[in-house]
Amino acid sequence: MNKVKKRSNCPVSCSLDIWGDKWSLLIVRDLMFAKECTYGDFLKSAEGIATNILASRLLTLEENKIIEKLEHPDSKAKVLYRLTRKGIDLLPIMIEINLWAEKYLTIPDDRKAMLKKVKNDKPRFIKAMTKELEG
Amino acid sequence: MNKVKKRSNCPVSCSLDIWGDKWSLLIVRDLMFAKECTYGDFLKSAEGIATNILASRLLTLEENKIIEKLEHPDSKAKVLYRLTRKGIDLLPIMIEINLWAEKYLTIPDDRKAMLKKVKNDKPRFIKAMTKELEG
DNA sequence: AGATACACTTGCATATTGCAAGTACAAAGC
DNA sequence: GCTTTGTACTTGCAATATGCAAGTGTATCT
Missing domain, CATH: 1.10.10.10 (Winged helix-like DNA-binding domain superfamily/Winged helix DNA-binding domain)
Incomplete structure (x- = not known):
């Protein structure tokens, strides 16, 4: 397998x-x-x-x-x-996928809200979410 | 199909x-x-x-x-x-995949050189490469 | 003790992939 | 012009992966 x-x-x-x-x-x-x-x-x-x-x-x-x-x-x-940690570090990829999808596909409202925070300060968002997932 | x-x-x-x-x-x-x-x-x-x-x-x-x-x-x-353009906009995802791979897998030297430039100024790199691919 | 919840396995039909060979058409060489 | 080569695919079939339904084993609940 x-x-x-x-x-x-x-x-x-x-x-x-x-x-x-x-x-x-x-x-x-x-x-x-x-x-x-x-x-x-x-x-x-x-x-x-x-x-x-x-x-x-x-x-x-x-x-x-x-x-x-x-x-x-x-x-x-x-x-x-x-x-x-290796899995959490896939977060930037996941975020970029969401951003791409937001631009070219339709996307639910709650996800849009999250992306708004992302776009406001991406490194900050990643750091905060990483910390939360690690804790 | x-x-x-x-x-x-x-x-x-x-x-x-x-x-x-x-x-x-x-x-x-x-x-x-x-x-x-x-x-x-x-x-x-x-x-x-x-x-x-x-x-x-x-x-x-x-x-x-x-x-x-x-x-x-x-x-x-x-x-x-x-x-x-829609395809070119997959570039941030591609870059993040490379960055993840650099951290957790082995990666050839030429790719490392590219990533060095990416890490120096990511938005600048993306903008420059996007422009090149569009042209 | 028996029923239920949860995390899987198993068996089998269907769908996708991988490989080898073949086709169609444009261009190059004689 | 006629054959050969290069390029972009198609086709057929075997191997593999997926999807669905049902089953198994263990832990908890009553």
């Missing part, structure tokens, strides 16, 4: 080998907005990821140290996922 | 629906570095894209106005592809 088939030495290509499929960045997005998610939380997202794909992507992301598991405070049956 | 299957209203999801596969961003990358490419140029890239996938991706990217075709000055048998 975890075939690390590196297509070339290009950093873009290598990055895409890790998280460049249709689903991984959506998992990262959920974790950026919610900070921590359970397996069930991911399944609830609007895009409707299949359970086997979700399990497979969570594993790959964990192997690549983008996310990590931790114990749920309420129950041992639940698992919490959260971003590692 | 051109099924626009929108998974949700999330801008990240919608963006990935357009160029979020393993190959599209590599095509965009080639066009950012080379400005204009022929079909054969894309095939020469290190990752080794299959001809049918390339044709399919070029079509999708063209349909989504990320790239456009133009006549090759030398020959009517050749086709030149280049980025539209």
Whole structure:
């Protein structure tokens, strides 16, 4: 399952080998907005990821140290996922994707509000959100 | 072939629906570095894209106005592809991917040199490169 | 103890990708 | 003009990945 088939030495290509499929960045997005998610939380997202794909992507992301598991405070049956520092550092990419989408696609209002703050002071926003996700 | 299957209203999801596969961003990358490419140029890239996938991706990217075709000055048998403004505006995303990769993966020296300029003054770099790609 | 919640697995149909070969047309060479 | 080469794709088919439905194992709830 975890075939690390590196297509070339290009950093873009290598990055895409890790998280460049249709689903991984959506998992990262959920974790950026919610900070921590359970397996069930991911399944609830609007895009409707299949359970086997979700399990497979969570594993790959964990192997690549983008996310990590931790114990749920309420129950041992639940698992919490959260971003590692490596995963949190995908935030600038995520922000630029949102900015591009704002320019060329339609975008919901709540997201627009966030982007307003981003555009006001991007480095500040990134620093603040990074700190929040780390904490 | 051109099924626009929108998974949700999330801008990240919608963006990935357009160029979020393993190959599209590599095509965009080639066009950012080379400005204009022929079909054969894309095939020469290190990752080794299959001809049918390339044709399919070029079509999708063209349909989504990320790239456009133009006549090759030398020959009517050749086709030149280049980025539209919408495609050029993917540059900030491309840059952030490179910066992330620089931090967490190994990255070739020539790319490092470029990133040095980026880090010196990111908005300036983006503006200059955008202008060059538009011209 | 039995039911329920949660995090996955498994099996199988469908869709996408990857590879090899082929086609169509323009240009270059003889 | 006729063949050969270069370029941009298409086509066919095998391999792989995805999507869906159902099932499994463990922990908690009653």
